Amino acid sequence: MKVRSIARAAAALALICGVFTSCTNTTDKAADESPAKYVFLFIGDGMGAAQTAVTESYLSSLKGENGGEELCFTGFPVLGSCTTYSADRQITCSSASGTAIACGVKTLNGRLGLDPDGNRLKSIAFDLKEMGYRIGIMSSVPVNHATPASFYAHNASRDDYYSISMEIPESGFEFFGGSGFLDYRGKDGKSAPASEVLESKGYEVCFGESEFKSESATAEHLVFIQPEGREGDADNYEVEEMREEDSSLAEMLQMGLEYLGEEQPFFVMCEGGEIDWAAHDNMTMPMIEAILGFNEAVRTAYSFYEKHPDETLIIVTADHETGGVTLGSDGTDTIHWDVFKTEGKSDIPVSKEENARLNAAAKIGWTTDGHTGAPVPVYAIGKGAERFAGRMDNTEIKGKILGTENRR
Ligand SMILES: [Zn+2]
Structure with missing residues (x-):
């Protein structure tokens, strides 16, 4: 609560200062609209x-309460609402919305970094790289999955995973992180492993934290993936499950920050990918655990923000909603969290039928x-941060970060 009230006071002060400078000093105003040093x-x-x-609600229930708990980011002082439709559908997919967020242009479902006519788009990561920013692109799921790929790849199909991996070295971005690569050896399993190709093109591929510790100091470009065994992760929630030796998203972000350093400005895109995968399966507890892991990563960035509050911008959003989840069903006014706590409190997905029974009993x-x-x-x-208040479309996010307010 204290963090939130301090943050809100700071934001209010920033707004007042913004109004004041805009009336008095145009030079300061121009400086104000440049992107934050750390994004x-x-x-x-x-x-x-x-x-x-x-x-x-689940966190509140652990304290025997009906509400009141907040996540790190839900306590942030600025709140906006973002529309997500794609160029051809009311309901977007991750590659079309990722492209809209990254490049500021709507495209067709399934496309990455290309507009509806097939023209190449430029993501904000490339814009900021040209401005001297170091770039980190990371995800809790494979590094060539749709959301991270929206920031570096250009492909008519989000499923062309091997070609998407091959665009990593073309980007020149400093740090990539993910669980592994989809189609690690190509669709037919006969191509050179993605990590080998990347290493031949100047990217150090670190399998797990111990390799990161020994190899990151000398690497000019780096791809972090989980320890051996998960490099060919499938696009499937049950296969994606974390192992004991894996790094969490927060740990991956910490490594990324260590690698990028503070001397030069940086842009980090950090995705919580299994939130979507658990939601596709309507798995309530795995989705909650994925969000809590994502929240820990945001907390890592928040600690960084506390050290550099005037130079840091943190935005937390989503590419779309998945599953149409509701807090309450069947006309109830009570959520029975005890159902999950006593019967289904597990991050191991249960059968479809058992899962449906648990959700119905809990009233989720x-x-x-x-x-x-x-x-x-x-x-x-x-x-x-104030630019992100109110209603917006996902194509406006890029311009708001850059300070160019790319209204379309
Ligand atoms: Zn999805």
Whole structure:
């Protein structure tokens, strides 16, 4: 609560100062609109307003309360609402919305970094790289999955995973992180392993934290993936499950920050990818655990912000909502969290039927195993955060970060 009230006071002061300088000093105003030196863009894949409400309700229930718990980012002082439709569908997929967020242009579902006519788009990561920023792109799921790929790849199909991996070295971005690579040896399993190709093109590929510790100091470009055994992760929630020796998203972000350093400005895109995968399966507890892991990563960035409050911007949003989850179903006014605590408190997904029974008994509603067209929240704190207040479209996020307010 204290963090939130201090943050809100700081944001209010920033707003007042912004108004004051805009009336008095145009030079200061121009300086004010430059992007923050350190930019964190967090994307909780599939994380709509209800996903965080369900998570907060669960946390409150652990204290025997009906509400009141907040996540690190839901306490941020600036709140906006973002529309997510794609160029051809009311309900977007992750590559079309990732492209809209990264490049500021709507495209067709399934496309990455290309507009509806097939023209190449430039993501904000390339813009900021040209401005001297070091770039970190990371995700809790494979590094060539749709959301991270939206920031570096250009492909008519989000499923062309091997070609997408090959665009990593072309980007020249400093740090990539993910669980592994989809189609690690190509679709037919006969191509050179993605890590070998990347290493031949000047990227050090570190399998796990111990390799990161021994190899990162001398690497000019680095890809961090989980320890051996997960380099060929499947696009499937059950296969994706974390192992004891794996690094969490927060740990991956910490390594990324260590690697990028503070001397030069940086842009970090950090995705919580299994939020979406758990929500597709309507798995309530695994989704909550994915959001709590994502929240820990945001907390890592928040600690950084506390050291550099005038130079840091943190944005937390989603590419779309997944599952149409609701806090309450069947006309109830009570959530029975005890059902999960006593019967299903496990991060191991249960059978579809058992899962449906647990959700029904707990009164957590789900309306689809796909995405929905519901708008998603945008939470922001730090330099330029005020631009993210109110209603926006996902194509406006890039311009708001850059300070160019690319209204379309
Ligand atoms: Zn999805």
